[in-house]
Amino acid sequence: MKIYNNILETIGNTPFVRLNKITKDVKATVLAKVETSNPGNSVKDRMAVKMIEDAEKAGLIKPGGTIIEGTSGNTGMGLALACIIKGYKLICVLNDKQSKEKMDILRAVGAEVVVCPTAVDPSDPRSYYSVSRRLAAETPNSWYVNQYDNLSNRQAHYESTGPEIWEQTEGKITHFVVGVGTGGTISGVGKYLKEKNPNIKIWGIDTYGSVFKKYKETGIFDESEIYPYVTEGIGEDILPQNVDFDVIDLFEKVTDKDAAVYTRRLAREEGIFVGNSAGAAIKGVLQLSGELKEDDVVVVLFHDHGSRYVGKIFNDDWMREQGFLEESIKTAADVIAKNATQKNKMLYSSELIAHAVANIRKFGYSQFPVVKEGKIVGSVDEDLIYEKLTQNPENCNASLESIMKAPFPIVREETTLEEISALITPTNKAVLVDKKDGTYHIISRYDIIEALS
Numbered sequence: 001m002k003i004y005n006n007i008l009e010t011i012g013n014t015p016f017v018r019l020n021k022i023t024k025d026v027k028a029t030v031l032a033k034v035e036t037s038n039p040g041n042s043v044k045d046r047m048a049v050k051m052i053e054d055a056e057k058a059g060l061i062k063p064g065g066t067i068i069e070g071t072s073g074n075t076g077m078g079l080a081l082a083c084i085i086k087g088y089k090l091i092c093v094l095n096d097k098q099s100k101e102k103m104d105i106l107r108a109v110g111a112e113v114v115v116c117p118t119a120v121d122p123s124d125p126r127s128y129y130s131v132s133r134r135l136a137a138e139t140p141n142s143w144y145v146n147q148y149d150n151l152s153n154r155q156a157h158y159e160s161t162g163p164e165i166w167e168q169t170e171g172k173i174t175h176f177v178v179g180v181g182t183g184g185t186i187s188g189v190g191k192y193l194k195e196k197n198p199n200i201k202i203w204g205i206d207t208y209g210s211v212f213k214k215y216k217e218t219g220i221f222d223e224s225e226i227y228p229y230v231t232e233g234i235g236e237d238i239l240p241q242n243v244d245f246d247v248i249d250l251f252e253k254v255t256d257k258d259a260a261v262y263t264r265r266l267a268r269e270e271g272i273f274v275g276n277s278a279g280a281a282i283k284g285v286l287q288l289s290g291e292l293k294e295d296d297v298v299v300v301l302f303h304d305h306g307s308r309y310v311g312k313i314f315n316d317d318w319m320r321e322q323g324f325l326e327e328s329i330k331t332a333a334d335v336i337a338k339n340a341t342q343k344n345k346m347l348y349s350s351e352l353i354a355h356a357v358a359n360i361r362k363f364g365y366s367q368f369p370v371v372k373e374g375k376i377v378g379s380v381d382e383d384l385i386y387e388k389l390t391q392n393p394e395n396c397n398a399s400l401e402s403i404m405k406a407p408f409p410i411v412r413e414e415t416t417l418e419e420i421s422a423l424i425t426p427t428n429k430a431v432l433v434d435k436k437d438g439t440y441h442i443i444s445r446y447d448i449i450e451a452l453s
């Protein structure tokens, strides 16, 4: 009988799976190292345990202590399992971009979760980097893990993930491809593999909105590369010490949309239910496939499990909101379906221009139909209001009836996008779709832009 003494002993020895469909046009053999069978369902279990054990050896953490970490969830899960077995408390600091599932899972395994805003500078006191440090300073008998700069992170991959990949491919691996966040996985695995065979190429997958690719190519930390993005787990607005740029041959950027679409394709075409960074990694391989030859053996590492993304990547409504669903929008009915939650606000002809301005502010719309006694009698838009107010600010108190333009054209649900876009002109900003139940749905220029992008 092979019995493990505790759950931490089950970490590692994850399977290799051949990709058969998504990469069918790639000349090389493409193999996935699927890390979901770790007990915390991600590769991060490996480094979480190693970081704690190294801290214990260094006397940084004492029995009954509190471990604090800023984590996108997966490291937190690995730390949580290790804390349960080893008897520590855990506080995880997450940014608000992370999926709710990840937060709920952390709470399920006993961690306290603190959520911070994403759209702030790392040096901002509200950032998850700053909050983690502050909590560590304020909590007695605590230790701040800092997976970004804690080099036990990449060492874990040097000691476990790298050797496994080398042995499982019997030394035949020619390329290693993986998403880069803290840099621990790529740097540890990359260092081990290059020591075995310096010809092995190490390719990092980056996001748009992250500094890595430009830094690798130019040595410049370019702040204009930093902007919010959707892909979870990879890309950074800092240079973590765990990223060893010397072992990485190149970075490839993958868009948020492609990462999401390819994550879904992995589930549906390969039956491999993995997370967002896996979709980015496999799309990166496809983008770089021109570099690959027939006898190359490419290993792509899939970091975590798809269940953490059911509210996002695997949720059609979320994908639609992001504009990631490749739906064909051909008619007015399709546009309405896409904007199902849109409120159709109409203004009364007796209302004043000031009311129209308040509604522009409240709803964020630039044009409104105008009604009188239940009938559509006209329309107003930002350009018209601008013209009237710049002529005379007193016009604020003019009624809409006195300034309104002709009503927006009325179309049917079957009217095509081409017909609608022909009706939307510089002077006519929208059309109204007759829903045949006595109500109308407005389609504006912006809705057409959204539908076509």
Ligand SMILES: Cc1ncc(COP(=O)(O)O)c(C=O)c1O
Residues within 6 Å of the ligand: 072, 074, 075, 179, 180, 181, 182, 183, 184, 185, 186, 232, 233, 234, 275, 276, 277, 278, 303, 304
């Ligand atoms: C889902 C996911 N993918 C990729 C990464 C990046 O791995 P690393 O931090 O080892 O670079 C992470 C790290 O948090 C992750 O959670």
